Amino acid sequence: xxTNTELDARSSIRWLWRQLTSMRTALILLLLLGVAAIPxxxxxxRTQNPLAVSDYFKxxxxxxxxxxxxxxxxxxxxPWFSAIYILLFxxxxxxxxxRTFEHLKGIRAIPSLTPKNLHRMEFHAEVSEGTLDSAEAxxxxxxxxxxxxxxxxxxxxxxxxxxxxxxxxxxxxxxxxGVALGSxxxxxGDAIINVGERFINTPTSYDVISFGKLQxxxxxxxxxxxxxxxxxxxxxxxxxxxxxxxxxxxxxEIGSTEKSKVVRVNSPLTxxxxxxxxxxxxxxxxxxVRDKTGEIKYQGAVIFLPQDxxxxxxxxxxxxxxxxxxxxxxxxTPTYERAEGGGAISSYxxxxxxxxxxxxxxxxxxxxxxxxxxxxxLDTSEMKRIGLKTLKLNETHDFGxxxxxxxxxxxxxxxxxxxxxxxxxxxxxxxxxxxxxxxSLFTRSRRIWIKEIQSKSGVEVAGLAxxxxxxxxxxxxxxxxxxxx
Amino acid sequence: xxxxxxxxxxxxxxxxxxxxxxxxxxxxDFTRTKRSGDIGTVMxxxxxxSLLVAVIFRSISAxxxxxxxxxxxxxxGALAFTGAYIFALWKYRIKWLGLPVxxxxxxxxxxxxxxxxxxxxxxxxxxxxxxxxxxxxxxxISGGVFLLANCIAATYLILDRYEERGGRPGWALKLPSLESxxxxxxxxxxxxxxxxxxxxxxxxxxxxxxxxxxxxxxxxETWAFITWVAYAAYLHARVTVGWRGRKAAxxxxxxGSTFLFNYVYVNIxxxxxxxxxxx
Numbered sequence: 001x002x003t004n005t006e007l008d009a010r011s012s013i014r015w016l017w018r019q020l021t022s023m024r025t026a027l028i029l030l031l032l033l034g035v036a037a038i039p040x041x042x043x044x045x046r047t048q049n050p051l052a053v054s055d056y057f058k059x060x061x062x063x064x065x066x067x068x069x070x071x072x073x074x075x076x077x078x079p080w081f082s083a084i085y086i087l088l089f090x091x092x093x094x095x096x097x098x099r100t101f102e103h104l105k106g107i108r109a110i111p112s113l114t115p116k117n118l119h120r121m122e123f124h125a126e127v128s129e130g131t132l133d134s135a136e137a138x139x140x141x142x143x144x145x146x147x148x149x150x151x152x153x154x155x156x157x158x159x160x161x162x163x164x165x166x167x168x169x170x171x172x173x174x175x176x177x178g179v180a181l182g183s184x185x186x187x188x189g190d191a192i193i194n195v196g197e198r199f200i201n202t203p204t205s206y207d208v209i210s211f212g213k214l215q216x217x218x219x220x221x222x223x224x225x226x227x228x229x230x231x232x233x234x235x236x237x238x239x240x241x242x243x244x245x246x247x248x249x250x251x252x253e254i255g256s257t258e259k260s261k262v263v264r265v266n267s268p269l270t271x272x273x274x275x276x277x278x279x280x281x282x283x284x285x286x287x288x289v290r291d292k293t294g295e296i297k298y299q300g301a302v303i304f305l306p307q308d309x310x311x312x313x314x315x316x317x318x319x320x321x322x323x324x325x326x327x328x329x330x331x332x333t334p335t336y337e338r339a340e341g342g343g344a345i346s347s348y349x350x351x352x353x354x355x356x357x358x359x360x361x362x363x364x365x366x367x368x369x370x371x372x373x374x375x376x377x378l379d380t381s382e383m384k385r386i387g388l389k390t391l392k393l394n395e396t397h398d399f400g401x402x403x404x405x406x407x408x409x410x411x412x413x414x415x416x417x418x419x420x421x422x423x424x425x426x427x428x429x430x431x432x433x434x435x436x437x438x439x440s441l442f443t444r445s446r447r448i449w450i451k452e453i454q455s456k457s458g459v460e461v462a463g464l465a466x467x468x469x470x471x472x473x474x475x476x477x478x479x480x481x482x483x484x485x
Numbered sequence: 486x487x488x489x490x491x492x493x494x495x496x497x498x499x500x501x502x503x504x505x506x507x508x509x510x511x512x513x514d515f516t517r518t519k520r521s522g523d524i525g526t527v528m529x530x531x532x533x534x535s536l537l538v539a540v541i542f543r544s545i546s547a548x549x550x551x552x553x554x555x556x557x558x559x560x561x562g563a564l565a566f567t568g569a570y571i572f573a574l575w576k577y578r579i580k581w582l583g584l585p586v587x588x589x590x591x592x593x594x595x596x597x598x599x600x601x602x603x604x605x606x607x608x609x610x611x612x613x614x615x616x617x618x619x620x621x622x623x624x625x626i627s628g629g630v631f632l633l634a635n636c637i638a639a640t641y642l643i644l645d646r647y648e649e650r651g652g653r654p655g656w657a658l659k660l661p662s663l664e665s666x667x668x669x670x671x672x673x674x675x676x677x678x679x680x681x682x683x684x685x686x687x688x689x690x691x692x693x694x695x696x697x698x699x700x701x702x703x704x705x706e707t708w709a710f711i712t713w714v715a716y717a718a719y720l721h722a723r724v725t726v727g728w729r730g731r732k733a734a735x736x737x738x739x740x741g742s743t744f745l746f747n748y749v750y751v752n753i754x755x756x757x758x759x760x761x762x763x764x
Contacts (some may be wrong), residue, residue: 008504023721023725024725024726024727024728026721027718027721027722027725027728030715030716030717030718031715031718031736033714034710034711034714034715034718034743035711037702037707037710037711037714038707038711039710040702040707041702041704041707045702046702047701047702048701048702075702076702088662106532179700188697188698235607240609241609241610242608242610242611243613246611252664264610264615265611265613265614265695266610266611266613266691266694266695267694268694268697275697277696277697278696279697280698281625337575363675416696416697418697418698420698420699425688426699427699430686430689431686433682433686434679434682434683434686437679437682438679441675441676441678441679470672472541477578
């Protein structure tokens, strides 16, 4: 007769589940998670640095396309990365929940019976002067939980260890909930405003904005921010920034009373659950472009993007209202210096000696083509260059079809507006996790037994330290000493 | 400026001490090693004190806590590592580790004062926060203890290899048993894992205040996470049958290497929000 030792469907699923929730699987999944996170730090990621990703595509198009299919540029939102941490959490929940129920049941239970044979225990001694009563007194004083039988005592201490362990693992789940809430209901956006301008929290005011899947544009907190002054201070020797300070008038709604606030890098503005951070800053040169008759065709601040630590900035000025259309590719240097090789760079990030270098183009700006264009770059495919000029402050250059005046400059600030409704849960989860860790790793769980020796007076003492915790030897020595009197 | 000079001199003395410790410990004759071992320990303690003085002087000269660039991280890291060794020396018997500790500290400081040195300068605005003290000090101290645990794990693996092949060589006879090496590694990692967890979380809280999000998978954040997960795996390994001992020791080394990678690669070559003064 042969016995069928293969598992049927139900048992197979049970077996799979046992495997999934085993320590070994947890270990392997943890390692996998760590290794899986590595590519995200070696390759540019779309969420962090989209420009670097497109640069990668430009320089290695074949590899980039292949990597993109593996979602190497979006590692942390990729299915394979998500699969690992989801499996890990399933394993965690599957292991921790039953253990929690077990623990809750056992938390009030008295220690189990004293084993018959104490000789094999980790620590074992015979104390001829000892009695059960003196042992019990010591155990009570040291806050052991005691089970006293006719001829023996079984004592246990260190239940907090398991409590801490479970608390830690359960709080990881809370962190996951916080992260999920934030990503579903949150929003994040960037907006650049010049000093003197007002930012109103509506979708159109943003340069970039994204919402969580369950969030919508209608729930934006309608505050306003008017930048009144921005000051960046730099170290005179190294040119490194030492402080950024933005003064702004803020109001909770258009029309309500404005309050004056200061925004710094480590102190954002708060409007309910939305926070506004000072992210970056730069310069916008102020220009006036006139046509041949002297009529103003363009006037205002044009945001230029910094290219280095000394805020050499580049940008484009587009004048679609002129016939033919005129465009400028510009470079703004707050403190002008001639670089080796003849180009112009800035030698210090504050505006001490500004110049505006322009190349002048005429033709079709391409704004009517329907395809989106960067406001910082000129599409010169349908244009012809007609001039090159470096302007000092208040200087005007006549380029034939018109003139351009470099009137001045204003700083701009890049504000990052973020709302993350889940972050408090994540924070609470983290704090509880640390508490749980401390409890679990620093609590020693051990058992001590004392049994009367049948043949003569005295007792035998034995102890067991769970998880090989240290210190048991000293404890038992102390107990023995107490019993000896 | 004078303060720099003092810091420099204190460093040089510190380095000199470490060298002397090296010399003292290369003797096989066990009757004499006790004495030279003790001298070595004293040297390391003196070295620690002078390094502490050096770090304090750097701090005074820069008018802030001394952890804003690689040079400062290196000297503080070496301090933390030495401190961890001295602390462990007091609680456990690990005098035999003095030689590798001295060599590592020597190498770190050597690199620091030759290649990584930058003059004292104020912090960039993003670093001007109390969190700098909290987050970075927790990270550096954890790193010091983790690396010490790694040294012990490495010793475990080396001795394990010898024992497998027949026996320990002469110089290794008085070193502790594999079992106690394994236990000691575990205790050190378990001791400092909560602090490391706290360092990562403190970083997240600070990131929320400065950058708008508490976690953005910035390279340094990612590698801190990887280190955390790897040490968590190590802790799990020790309670898994079949993973104690050798496999656990390898896991510990892997986790420590992620920490070192974070320190070296990410600081120097990575791009992200954690790269500041260029170095």
